[in-house]
Amino acid sequence: MKINPVVEKELKTTMRGWxxxxxxxxxxxxxxxxxxxxxxxxxxxxxxxxxxxxxxVAINAFNTLAFFQLLLLLFITPILTGGAISSERERQTLxxxxxxxxxxxxxxxxxxxxxxxxxxxxxxxxxxxxxxxxMFGGVEISNLILLFFFYIITALMLGSLGVFYSxxxxxxxxxxxxxxxxxxxxxxxxxxxxxxxxxFFDGFRTEPKYHELVxxxxxxPLFGFGTVIEETASNSSVFGALVIxxxxxxxAKIIIKSWMINLGFDVLFSALLIFLSARRLKHVK
Amino acid sequence: xxxxxNLVKNYGKFKAVDNLSLEIGKGHIYGFVGANGAGKTxxxxxxxxxxxxTSGSVVVAGMDILKYPExxxxxxxxxxxxxxxxxxxxxPEYMDFYxxxxxxxxxxxxxxxxxxxxxxxxxxxKDFYVDNLSRGMKQRLxxxxxxxxxxxxxxxxxxxxxxxxxxxxxxxxxxxxxKDLGKTIIISSHILPELAELCTSIGIIEKGKMVVSGTIEExxxxxSQKRVIRVKVLSELEGAVKILxxxxxxxxxxxHNDYLEADFHGTNENMAEILKTAIxxxxxxxxxxxxxxxxxxxxxxxxxxxxNEN
Ligand SMILES: Nc1ncnc2c1ncn2[C@@H]1O[C@H](COP(=O)(O)OP(=O)(O)OP(=O)(O)O)[C@@H](O)[C@H]1O
Ligand SMILES: [Mg+2]
Numbered sequence: 001m002k003i004n005p006v007v008e009k010e011l012k013t014t015m016r017g018w019x020x021x022x023x024x025x026x027x028x029x030x031x032x033x034x035x036x037x038x039x040x041x042x043x044x045x046x047x048x049x050x051x052x053x054x055x056x057v058a059i060n061a062f063n064t065l066a067f068f069q070l071l072l073l074l075f076i077t078p079i080l081t082g083g084a085i086s087s088e089r090e091r092q093t094l095x096x097x098x099x100x101x102x103x104x105x106x107x108x109x110x111x112x113x114x115x116x117x118x119x120x121x122x123x124x125x126x127x128x129x130x131x132x133x134x135m136f137g138g139v140e141i142s143n144l145i146l147l148f149f150f151y152i153i154t155a156l157m158l159g160s161l162g163v164f165y166s167x168x169x170x171x172x173x174x175x176x177x178x179x180x181x182x183x184x185x186x187x188x189x190x191x192x193x194x195x196x197x198x199x200f201f202d203g204f205r206t207e208p209k210y211h212e213l214v215x216x217x218x219x220x221p222l223f224g225f226g227t228v229i230e231e232t233a234s235n236s237s238v239f240g241a242l243v244i245x246x247x248x249x250x251x252a253k254i255i256i257k258s259w260m261i262n263l264g265f266d267v268l269f270s271a272l273l274i275f276l277s278a279r280r281l282k283h284v285k
Numbered sequence: 286x287x288x289x290x291n292l293v294k295n296y297g298k299f300k301a302v303d304n305l306s307l308e309i310g311k312g313h314i315y316g317f318v319g320a321n322g323a324g325k326t327x328x329x330x331x332x333x334x335x336x337x338x339t340s341g342s343v344v345v346a347g348m349d350i351l352k353y354p355e356x357x358x359x360x361x362x363x364x365x366x367x368x369x370x371x372x373x374x375x376x377p378e379y380m381d382f383y384x385x386x387x388x389x390x391x392x393x394x395x396x397x398x399x400x401x402x403x404x405x406x407x408x409x410x411k412d413f414y415v416d417n418l419s420r421g422m423k424q425r426l427x428x429x430x431x432x433x434x435x436x437x438x439x440x441x442x443x444x445x446x447x448x449x450x451x452x453x454x455x456x457x458x459x460x461x462x463x464k465d466l467g468k469t470i471i472i473s474s475h476i477l478p479e480l481a482e483l484c485t486s487i488g489i490i491e492k493g494k495m496v497v498s499g500t501i502e503e504x505x506x507x508x509s510q511k512r513v514i515r516v517k518v519l520s521e522l523e524g525a526v527k528i529l530x531x532x533x534x535x536x537x538x539x540x541h542n543d544y545l546e547a548d549f550h551g552t553n554e555n556m557a558e559i560l561k562t563a564i565x566x567x568x569x570x571x572x573x574x575x576x577x578x579x580x581x582x583x584x585x586x587x588x589x590x591x592x593n594e595n
Binding site: 002003005006008009012013016017091092093095096097098099100101102103284285 | 373
């Protein structure tokens with residue numbers, strides 16, 4: 001099997017530059033800050049010692065970290081992929097690639113793969129920090145695996161989105177901004193649309209049913225995230241609210257979980273974006 | 286090797302390439318000459334598959350490029366007029382990347398890279414980052430890159446533009462070597478002299494139209510039925526013009542600062558007769574010569590307006 005030369009080249013150059021170490025440092029620094037502030041806010045530092053350590057706090061720390069990692073993913077992936085094609089255009093290297101017999105699918109897939117690899121690197125680097133909270137128990141290894149699976153598929157969708165915009169817009173910054181707008185629409189936008197719908201048509205009288213939630217939120221990464229952490233979130237916490245927004249009812253037994261629906265959407269949406277990007281690259285005017 | 290038939294490319298209403306046809310045989314070096322904006326780059330981009338023709342056909346090595354949009358690309362090597370490099374790569378890594386893009390086996394790449402770097406005289410720069418090469422070196426590296434899949438047809442868009450005289454000579458040396466290797470090359474330039482000694486055939490394009498096309502000999506022949514006499518006089522320029530115009534073997538007369546040029550179709554006896562007449566009429570002739578017909582002057586002549594008749 002041949003390695004995709006785009007992947008090989010990009011991995012080589014990103015690892016060589018100063019960007020990768022800087023990105024990892026910033027990423028870990030941010031997560032550490034989050035966890036520090038979290039323990040500070042929950043009064044778990046220094047004063048009481050381990051005896052009075054509340055395991056609930058540790059589990060919520062896990063959720064907090066998981067949530068902030070997702071936010072970082074939403075924030076970083078567009079930056080990683082926004083320039084995938086447009087930077088080649090800006091650097092005038094794109095024509096050199098397009099005048100070859102190299103498939104535009106391989107270009108697009110290579111770029112997305114590289115962004116996922118970068119995300120994986122960040123997630124792996126965060127493992128020791130996740131491990132801190134993991135140590136206190138209450139979090140199963142299966143929770144962690146599901147979480148990482150969720151991250152990777154979400155990164156696939158975000159990466160495809162970034163590459164797609166990158167094939168459309170000439171300027172990297174424009175494709176990054178467009179990615180952010182789209183992500184904003186998927187996350188907060190869908191909640192707002194749903195809220196408006198219930199405000200105008202229902203006056204918030206009835207609780208939304210699961211299938212109604214799905215209809216509004218299937219594309220929302222936070223909707224998927226809700227059931228990823230359902231086993232570690234407690235009813236009364238902020239994360240409990242997130243779970244309720246993903247299930248309709250905290251205790252509801254649902255077979256097709258919101259994360260499955262959301263990741264299913266991600267995969268289909270990614271396939272569409274990859275198809276459109278490759279076609280757009282191949283299409284000459 | 287390359288046949289272009291009635292190629293048209295419109296940008297909106299603007300015709301960048303207007304019914305252009307040309308044919309390049311295997312092993313030929315075709316000079317594609319034209320002023321800025323004549324449509325050279327547009328034509329070459331179409332051949333390279335980066336632009337879609339509005340109408341007309343392009344056939345490379347027997348393959349219509351619209352029918353075989355992917356596979357024909359293995360037959361061509363393209364060097365654009367403006368191009369960039371990946372700054373974080375070393376010279377061999379740069380070559381390796383494009384070798385991979387063309388699907389060349391890993392095991393063959395190093396040897397191939399060495400050979401090509403040798404060809405373009407970049408062997409000493411092997412440890413350099415691409416970004417640290419001079420402009421001329423980058424240009425030669427890009428040429429090496431366009432050769433990596435051993436293409437049959439090379440499309441070089443102003444490969445010597447922006448280079449200093451020394452780098453131009455170096456580039457020309459490399460191109461000569463390619464010529465000796467039997468490659469078919471189409472090379473564009475806006476200056477003809479640069480190409481004259483390298484090319485076997487030449488096409489001159491103006492405002493998207495092919496003005497003259499053919500082998501160097503053909504072009505010389507086509508235009509050399511018309512000879513040009515240059516007459517320099519001390520004074521009495523008008524008188525000289527008048528006398529010349531009275532001669533049946535003289536065509537158009539162009540007056541320049543202190544000399545005049547006249548199209549001439551006649552024998553050497555006629556020419557001697559004209560000089561005699563001028564002197565008899567007391568025109569102070571300083572010099573009376575036939576303009577040397579090399580390809581450069583043919584070019585200037587054509588570009589100078591008269592070529593539009595063809
Ligand atoms: N994308 C475009 N949109 C509109 N017009 C264009 C475009 N690209 C080129 N043109 C026009 O087409 C004409 C031919 O341009 P082209 O680049 O082919 O010329 P050229 O012969 O390569 O000139 P030069 O010697 O400057 O490189 C020019 O008048 C140019 O303005
Ligand atoms: Mg040009």
